Amino acid sequence: MPKEISFDSGKDSRRPVRVGAIGELLVEFVAAQKDTRHLRPADYRGPFPSGAPGIFIDQAARAGAEAIFAGAVGADAFGAVIRERLSSAGVDDRLIRTAEGIPTGSAFVAYNSDGSRDFVFNIAHSAAARLPEAEECVAVLEAFGVDVFHISGSALADPAMRTTALAVCRALAERGAAISLDPNIRKELLGESGYLDALWELMELAAYVLPSDADAEVLFPGETFAAYADRLLSAGKHAVVLKRGEEGCIGVARGGEMVSIPAHRVRMVDPTGAGDCFCATFVTHFAGGRSLSDALAYANAAGALAVGKIGPMEGNSSLGEIQALLEAST
Ligand code: ATP
Numbered sequence: 278m279p280k281e282i283s284f285d286s287g288k289d290s291r292r293p294v295r296v297g298a299i300g301e302l303l304v305e306f307v308a309a310q311k312d313t314r315h316l317r318p319a320d321y322r323g324p325f326p327s328g329a330p331g332i333f334i335d336q337a338a339r340a341g342a343e344a345i346f347a348g349a350v351g352a353d354a355f356g357a358v359i360r361e362r363l364s365s366a367g368v369d370d371r372l373i374r375t376a377e378g379i380p381t382g383s384a385f386v387a388y389n390s391d392g393s394r395d396f397v398f399n400i401a402h403s404a405a406a407r408l409p410e411a412e413e414c415v416a417v418l419e420a421f422g423v424d425v426f427h428i429s430g431s432a433l434a435d436p437a438m439r440t441t442a443l444a445v446c447r448a449l450a451e452r453g454a455a456i457s458l459d460p461n462i463r464k465e466l467l468g469e470s471g472y473l474d475a476l477w478e479l480m481e482l483a484a485y486v487l488p489s490d491a492d493a494e495v496l497f498p499g500e501t502f503a504a505y506a507d508r509l510l511s512a513g514k515h516a517v518v519l520k521r522g523e524e525g526c527i528g529v530a531r532g533g534e535m536v537s538i539p540a541h542r543v544r545m546v547d548p549t550g551a552g553d554c555f556c557a558t559f560v561t562h563f564a565g566g567r568s569l570s571d572a573l574a575y576a577n578a579a580g581a582l583a584v585g586k587i588g589p590m591e592g593n594s595s596l597g598e599i600q601a602l603l604e605a606s607t
């Protein structure tokens with residue numbers, strides 16, 4: 278059960294909302310040809326900075342938050358790509374470690390004609406999984422004054438990363454930060470002991486629950502959004518939002534009406550990262566004091582902008598770009 282935020286800082290016009298995230302930092306390579314399944318030579322574009330939590334924090338910073346990230350890269354060129362990108366967005370890097378002797382994490386993605394994606398990940402045996410110690414993270418995040426702390430289910434895939442991420446979320450929730458959860462479920466991990474338990478524990482801790490349609494099918498089978506959102510709000514959540522890809526999004530906040538927004542009609546070039554970008558824009562603006570419908574509209578626009586560019590965070594957008602899309606579509 279999330280605690281009330283003990284400080285009203287998000288709604289304090291004197292400073293922006295402070296948003297943190299933890300997890301895997303990766304570079305990503307995108308196959309230029311479809312349906313290769315990485316089984317035959319293709320042209321790959323990259324390295325693009327990536328990792329679901331990395332996409333999230335880059336966008337939180339661009340959308341107006343003061344942002345901080347806990348993770349690790351290797352002492353190599355790919356690590357430099359990631360560091361450069363996050364620092365250009367203004368993300369505080371005090372908790373981004375350089376792990377010696379192992380490479381930066383990576384992901385290769387290939388798209389299929391049916392819209393599905395095939396990934397090859399190098400996370401567990403890379404720097405991506407070597408997070409700083411939980412105690413250090415909590416101390417620095419507390420000193421930073423984090424209002425919202427985001428966790429993506431992708432950070433629960435590796436057991437060591439999961440243990441650290443959970444410990445940090447527990448401690449920050451205890452200290453009054455709002456935990457934001459994107460379940461981002463990887464179905465192949467559902468059978469692994471510890472993975473689902475960790476997800477459900479985070480569901481308990483979270484103030485913001487932000488599943489996609491695919492996540493909701495696993496977590497709340499057979500239930501309507503209205504039914505599970507109502508249950509979650511009764512259990513103390515501040516907001517529940519369902520990301521629906523090209524169908525847009527639905528959300529509801531405590532004591533408010535349900536808000537449903539259709540997606541912007543855009544040409545989709547690369548869907549990877551839209552969900553992380555959406556979540557970052559939503560929590561930055563909702564915790565920053567905007568209404569649910571405004572925060573959803575901003576997030577829905579950011580998600581639409583995200584799918585328009587190749588590369589997981591290349592379609593991340595500034596507040597100005599988000600506002601321009603919203604103005605153009607009224
Ligand atoms: P990811 O694939 O990154 O894990 P997700 O499945 O969590 O993402 P999506 O629902 O795919 O999240 O996308 C998040 C949001 O981005 C949607 O709710 C919508 O607002 C916007 N969006 C996604 N795809 C499109 C699209 N094709 N056209 C317009 N907007 C889109």
Ligand code: MG
Pocket residue numbers: 489522548551552
């Ligand atoms: Mg998606």
